[in-house]
Amino acid sequence: MPESNFVDYVKILCRSGKGGRGSMHLRHVKYNPNGGPDGGDGGRGGNVYLRGNHNYWTLLHLRYQRHIFAGNGGNGGRDKCHGTDGNDVYIDVPCGTVVYNAETGKYVCDVTYDGQVIMLLKGGRGGLGNFQFRTATNQAPRFAQPGEPMQEMTVILELKLLADVGLVGFPNAGKSTLLSSLSSAKPKIGNYPFTTMEPSLGIVAYRDNQSFVMADIPGIIEGASEGKGLGLRFLRHIERNSLLLFLVPSDTDDIKHDYEVLLNELRKFNPEMLEKHRILAVTKCDLIDDELEEMLRDTLPTDLPVVFISAVTGKGLDELKDVIWRELNSESNKLQEITSEDTLVHRDKDTSTLSKELTEEKEDEDLSEDTTSEDGVEELDDFEYTDD
Numbered sequence: 001m002p003e004s005n006f007v008d009y010v011k012i013l014c015r016s017g018k019g020g021r022g023s024m025h026l027r028h029v030k031y032n033p034n035g036g037p038d039g040g041d042g043g044r045g046g047n048v049y050l051r052g053n054h055n056y057w058t059l060l061h062l063r064y065q066r067h068i069f070a071g072n073g074g075n076g077g078r079d080k081c082h083g084t085d086g087n088d089v090y091i092d093v094p095c096g097t098v099v100y101n102a103e104t105g106k107y108v109c110d111v112t113y114d115g116q117v118i119m120l121l122k123g124g125r126g127g128l129g130n131f132q133f134r135t136a137t138n139q140a141p142r143f144a145q146p147g148e149p150m151q152e153m154t155v156i157l158e159l160k161l162l163a164d165v166g167l168v169g170f171p172n173a174g175k176s177t178l179l180s181s182l183s184s185a186k187p188k189i190g191n192y193p194f195t196t197m198e199p200s201l202g203i204v205a206y207r208d209n210q211s212f213v214m215a216d217i218p219g220i221i222e223g224a225s226e227g228k229g230l231g232l233r234f235l236r237h238i239e240r241n242s243l244l245l246f247l248v249p250s251d252t253d254d255i256k257h258d259y260e261v262l263l264n265e266l267r268k269f270n271p272e273m274l275e276k277h278r279i280l281a282v283t284k285c286d287l288i289d290d291e292l293e294e295m296l297r298d299t300l301p302t303d304l305p306v307v308f309i310s311a312v313t314g315k316g317l318d319e320l321k322d323v324i325w326r327e328l329n330s331e332s333n334k335l336q337e338i339t340s341e342d343t344l345v346h347r348d349k350d351t352s353t354l355s356k357e358l359t360e361e362k363e364d365e366d367l368s369e370d371t372t373s374e375d376g377v378e379e380l381d382d383f384e385y386t387d388d
Helices: 175-182 233-238 255-269 271-275 290-297 317-328 331-341
Strands: 009-015 025-029 032-037 048-052 067-069 089-093 097-101 107-111 117-121 152-159 165-169 200-205 211-216 243-249 277-283 306-308 384-386
Touching: 009 117, 048 097, 048 107, 067 089, 107 117, 117 152, 165 175, 165 233, 165 255, 175 200, 175 211, 175 277, 175 317, 211 317, 243 255, 243 317, 255 271, 277 317, 290 306, 306 317
Parallel strands: 009 067, 025 384, 048 089, 165 211, 165 243, 243 277, 277 306
Antiparallel strands: 009 152, 025 032, 048 117, 097 107, 097 152, 200 211
């Protein structure tokens, strides 16, 4: 799929349907001159739902669908006829989609599995007809309720890829090369910075027909939290990963320093990401000899597993898969997944990063001026009789 077809961020205007108004009708026929009120209730407005669909893996189908409106409820009729309910709207999104309010930046909901249905906006209730207000002391009520108004919200949909292992590293650290060596994925590889402009997923085969999913994101640099390079917009794709694999080239000046810089950028983006299990892989080891490799081991961090690999020659790849599998299936990692499954907390978006002008086009509606009685129902000056 071309690069331009990967869409992980869209902003759309959603609107539920408004409820139909109740009918104010008095029945008067030949054989029933005192028929009384028979105005029906209005129909409810349509709801707006989000639905997880595993057949989608990007938000491309919503890129040019900027307005999603549910149907309005129908008005009530005479002879106690109920108004039609408005049509519900289902927005299919890939699993891992997070929804935010575009105006306030507040977290709204999260779609995590296929078939999950979440009500985003509720349609307005239909108004009651005058038949519902008949009493012994008021046998011919001349009022009915208006329908409830619709709900409207501009939302931001962000896709966060679901994977087991996330690759973190500077540009040209060998992330795409490693993914292409371990899986059948074909990410773009080039000898220049920021070759990868979009995240990639690959399924890595392991022993006994087992496998795990690895995610490659564009490289980050020091100061990315301040907007340098491609910024941190792609780091959300590894927020859900169980394991973070840091890649640092062996020909760098200070491997430990580069690792700490990457760790610091993750801390600025989301401090909770530091609680994930981490592995350090020293890449491009085909450029160094065994003696230099032993010297580098003494300068590396000791609080996480370290593996020397070369995606070109295949050195250390089997060892790396063993380490990844061991960390993914460790008891501490399983306990962390169980405790975080129900307590996953999404941070609200910073309003300073949101665009000041929302791309929304609201249609002007002619709203009639209604008077309201003390009971909170609509008073109608004009009412109709029917002679059948």
